[in-house]
Amino acid sequence: MLAWMFSDERWSAARRFLFAGAVWALAAAAYESVVWAQRVWPGLLADFPWTSHGRLVATARDLWTFGFLSPLLIGAALRVAGQGERDGLWSEPLANLALWLWTAAQLLATWWLHAGWTRGRPFGEAPWPVDLLRLASALLLLWVAKRTLERGGQEPALGFLALGFAAMPAVLVLGKGLFWPFANPYAGVVDALAQSFLRSALAWLWCAPLAAGVALYLVAAFAGRPAWAPALVGASVVALGALAPLVAPAAFVWGPVPFWAQTVGAVAQVLLLLPLLTVVTGVVRPLAGRWEAVREQPGVAFLVAGWGGVAAGASALALASLVGPSRVAHLTLWEEGSRLLVFGGFGAVAAGAAYTLTPHVLGRALVSRALAWRHFWVVVGVWALATPALLLAGLAQGATWATGTVPFAHASQAVAPFVAVRFAGALALVVAHGMFAWNLFLTADSGEPVPAAERELVPVTG
Amino acid sequence: MVVMSWIRFALVATVCGFVATVLLPAADPAMRAARAASVTPQVAAGRWVYAREGCAACHTQQVRAVEGRFGMVREPEDIGPASTPAQYAGQNPALPGDLRLGPDLSHVASRIRSAQELRQLLRSGRGGMPPYPYLSDRELDVLVTYLLTLR
Numbered sequence: 001m002l003a004w005m006f007s008d009e010r011w012s013a014a015r016r017f018l019f020a021g022a023v024w025a026l027a028a029a030a031y032e033s034v035v036w037a038q039r040v041w042p043g044l045l046a047d048f049p050w051t052s053h054g055r056l057v058a059t060a061r062d063l064w065t066f067g068f069l070s071p072l073l074i075g076a077a078l079r080v081a082g083q084g085e086r087d088g089l090w091s092e093p094l095a096n097l098a099l100w101l102w103t104a105a106q107l108l109a110t111w112w113l114h115a116g117w118t119r120g121r122p123f124g125e126a127p128w129p130v131d132l133l134r135l136a137s138a139l140l141l142l143w144v145a146k147r148t149l150e151r152g153g154q155e156p157a158l159g160f161l162a163l164g165f166a167a168m169p170a171v172l173v174l175g176k177g178l179f180w181p182f183a184n185p186y187a188g189v190v191d192a193l194a195q196s197f198l199r200s201a202l203a204w205l206w207c208a209p210l211a212a213g214v215a216l217y218l219v220a221a222f223a224g225r226p227a228w229a230p231a232l233v234g235a236s237v238v239a240l241g242a243l244a245p246l247v248a249p250a251a252f253v254w255g256p257v258p259f260w261a262q263t264v265g266a267v268a269q270v271l272l273l274l275p276l277l278t279v280v281t282g283v284v285r286p287l288a289g290r291w292e293a294v295r296e297q298p299g300v301a302f303l304v305a306g307w308g309g310v311a312a313g314a315s316a317l318a319l320a321s322l323v324g325p326s327r328v329a330h331l332t333l334w335e336e337g338s339r340l341l342v343f344g345g346f347g348a349v350a351a352g353a354a355y356t357l358t359p360h361v362l363g364r365a366l367v368s369r370a371l372a373w374r375h376f377w378v379v380v381g382v383w384a385l386a387t388p389a390l391l392l393a394g395l396a397q398g399a400t401w402a403t404g405t406v407p408f409a410h411a412s413q414a415v416a417p418f419v420a421v422r423f424a425g426a427l428a429l430v431v432a433h434g435m436f437a438w439n440l441f442l443t444a445d446s447g448e449p450v451p452a453a454e455r456e457l458v459p460v461t462g
Numbered sequence: 463m464v465v466m467s468w469i470r471f472a473l474v475a476t477v478c479g480f481v482a483t484v485l486l487p488a489a490d491p492a493m494r495a496a497r498a499a500s501v502t503p504q505v506a507a508g509r510w511v512y513a514r515e516g517c518a519a520c521h522t523q524q525v526r527a528v529e530g531r532f533g534m535v536r537e538p539e540d541i542g543p544a545s546t547p548a549q550y551a552g553q554n555p556a557l558p559g560d561l562r563l564g565p566d567l568s569h570v571a572s573r574i575r576s577a578q579e580l581r582q583l584l585r586s587g588r589g590g591m592p593p594y595p596y597l598s599d600r601e602l603d604v605l606v607t608y609l610l611t612l613r
Contacts, residue, residue, distance in 0.1 A: 038592065039563065046592040053592050054516020120513025120555045142469070149465040159468050166472035174480045184554050189493055189547050192556040193484040199560070205476060241472050245479020249487065251560060254526035256545045261487040327528050331562045397562075401529065401541075408565040412590050 005100060006093040011082070013095030015361040017075025018354045019444070020103055022437040024067030025347070027110075029433040031060035033426035040416075040423050050114040058125040059113040064343060065123065065202055066134065067106045071099075072350035073210040074141060077161050079357050080217045081148050083457045084155070090147035098140040105133035119176075119184060121191070123199045128181040135178055138168040155460065156226070156233035160213030163241050167205040175201055189257060197248035203342055204244035204272060209237070211310070211349040212279045215303045218356050219283050220460040222300050223290055227282030236282075239275040243268045250321040253330060266321040276314050280307045298372035302352025305376070306345045309383060313341025316391065328402055333415060334394025336422075337387050348379055351436055358440070363455050364447030371439045378432040386425030393418035498552020501611070508608025511601050513555060515594065522559035523549070523568045523612070542569030564591055571610045580606045 038044045038053045045051035082089040089095050109126040112118075118125045126134075145165040149158055172178055175198030177185040186194045216227045227233065249257055249265030283304055287294065294300050316338040320329035329335070358366045366372060393415040400411040487493060501509075512518075523545070530544025545568055550556045574580055581602055587593035597605070 039590070042587055042590050042592040044592075046587070047595055049596045052515060052594065052596075054514075054519050057519040058516050116514045118514055118516070120510075120516075120518070120557070122518060122560055125516075146465055146469060158465075162465050162468035163472045166469040167476055170473055170476040174476065174484075186556075187552055187554040188488070188496065188498070188550045188556060190484060190488045191554060192550055192558045193487060195556070195558075196560075197480060197484050201476070205472075237468070238471070241475045242479075245476045246483050248483045252524075252558075254528050255524055255558075256547050256549065258487050258490040258492065261483060261490075264483060330526070331522055331524070331560065333561075333563075335561060404540075409589050412563070416590075 006096045008092045010088050010092065011079060011361045013089065013092050013099055014075045014079035014082075014357075016096065016099050017071045017078065017102075018357065018361060019440060020099065021068055021070075021072030021075060021350065022354065022433075022440050024063060024071065024106060025351075026430070026433045026437050028060065028063035028068040029426070029429040031056060031063055033423070033430050035060050036419070036423035036426040039419050049116060055114060055116060055118075058118055059110055061123055062109050062113060062126055063106070064347075065207075066102075066109065066126075069207055069343065069346050069350055071102060072354055073164075073207060073214065073346070074102075075361075076214040076218075076350065076353035076357055077164065077210045078141075078145070079361055080214055080457070081145055081158070081161055083217075084153050086148055086151040086153055088148075090144055090151070094140055095144050098137040098144070101133050101137035101140070105130045105137065108133070121176075121184070121195045121198070123202060124176050124195060128178075131172060131176050131178055132181055135169055135172050138165075138172060141165055142169060154230070155217060155220075156228070156230040157213045157216035157220070159234055159237040160209045160216065160240075163237055164206065164209030164213060167201070167209065167241070171198065171201040171205050192252070193248050193257065193261075196251040197245070199251070200247040201244065203346070204240065204247060207343075207346040208240060208244070208276070208310070211306070211346050212236075212240070214353045215283050215307055215349050216279065218353060218457070219286050219300060219303055221457045222293075222297060222356070223286035224458070224460065225286040226460050227286055228278065232278065233282065236275040236278040239278075240272070243272045243275070247272065250317075251330075253321055253323060253326040266323075269321040270318045273311070273314055273318055276311050280311045283307050296369070297356065298369055298376055299352045299355030299357075301373075301376055302348045302355060302379075305380060306348030306350075306352055309341045309345030309348060311345075312387075313338045313343075313345060316341065328398025329394055330398070332394035332397040333390045333418065334398070337390030337394060340387055340390060340422075340425075341383065344379070344383060351375070351379075354436075354440060358443055358447070359450045360455055360457055362444055362447065363449055363452075364443050365450050366439065367442045367447050368439055371435050375432045375435045375439070378428050378435075382425040382428050382432075386422045389418040389421040389425075493547045496547040496551040499548075502607075504604050504607050505611055508604035508606070509553075509557075511597070511605045512608060513557065515597075517567075518557050518559040520559075520561065520563040520591075521565065521567045522562045523566065524558040525566055525568050529566075540573070541566050542572060567609070567612055569613060571613045575610075577606050577610060580609055 246268035249261040250269040
């Protein structure tokens, strides 16, 4: 049993992270759909404490960020990190230990958040034992990634992976105050800002670098061309790492924090578009003239669309952080629409990486490309319908609040149809994530074996 | 060696960013002037029920400067004056919220003054707000006591 759990089989940790992410992705989508159903029918499952709206929101957020996005991105990043002359991961057993710690943390978080054991901090609800398990896992992953990457290789995308793995434990320690884990060490405005720091860092310091490194590496390998010159990719890593930790006060524009801090947050949020757009163009550029080939590889389409979604969501957030637009966009469903694009975009990148890496971690070809394309079009459809619905609803909310004469209840009733559209989108995502998990498990079970020579990725150094 | 430089950069940038945007604002004179109000154990317990049930998922306690100009309780649904750092002083966790699906609760006690009305609202729900029938009488009492301190 222990030998299986802490296997030293090549790519076993990456494979397990990817499969764990696929399972949790389905759970996250299911929880999300119940949350939006409750926003349409407020009495749904309200009689039971374990399924009350506030607790389900906390559980769904935790599942989406730590259950779905993180394991998929970590799995893909580990596979990419160990490629080429690095000849596999430095230690598969340690990476597997990180996987089991992460999985145990997710199971406990889901249970305890249902039961009402929470820190009460949005996106940081999970209680301290969960945080400590996640921190231990993140430190192990950092150690394995460091020792692996030190073995050599000059691929430009690796800087993003190093940034992502290093930022993970730092974000947990600072954002959740894990230097004193048993109680929240922050209070007052510092706690409000620390909550915002955690929320923005999860996106821009945790998911973004891993998603960027994986997407740039895989698209370059697929197309046989580098994304950008190594110096430009390196500059993007520096810009992302320097700007992302400054975004937190953007959530308090017009709020009770010093004006200079609001300005720093808003400017950082806008400037963050530069490294993000460099990644987007870096993902698209190698594919010039080769779009026909993408038809054969739905995973690459996911990588491109995912980064498009991230850039669109980041633009919406940047717009909302400006003094004028924030009057009507801030604290409204506009922010939910932006998050759907940002976190949905990272989800698409993660799914794309899983599809693309299937032959490289399983040694088997994807069983159904058609099913993967259906998954892709459902995701794009949800973005196309639900995102404009939420953004419009947010503007409607903000505009009616700004009049100061329309009762709040009337504004809420007015956006009900938009919320119903988002609920339909959440249901569609359950189907999409079901197709994703089914396809991966079917491939593991009965996919056609690929020749050994095709199981390696071809690194492009630029 | 290059890898170690990236890792060092990530750690230094994250810590510096945190200090600059989370800790330094608290050193601002307006922030330092804010003093925490003393709370009774009952109010603290009510706050905890509020946090546990995820009320902040739908309700903010953050009136922005652009919204506070309408003054206090001019209309039944009026939002009240803008939030100040003193509103959060000593709060652990702070509960500013980030999404307003229900009304802002910073000054809810200035709109709903009756404990009975609040109890009824929490028990049965209203409009888009779900009911909380499973809360015990004790939990409901402390939650209502807490909400009535938000003036």
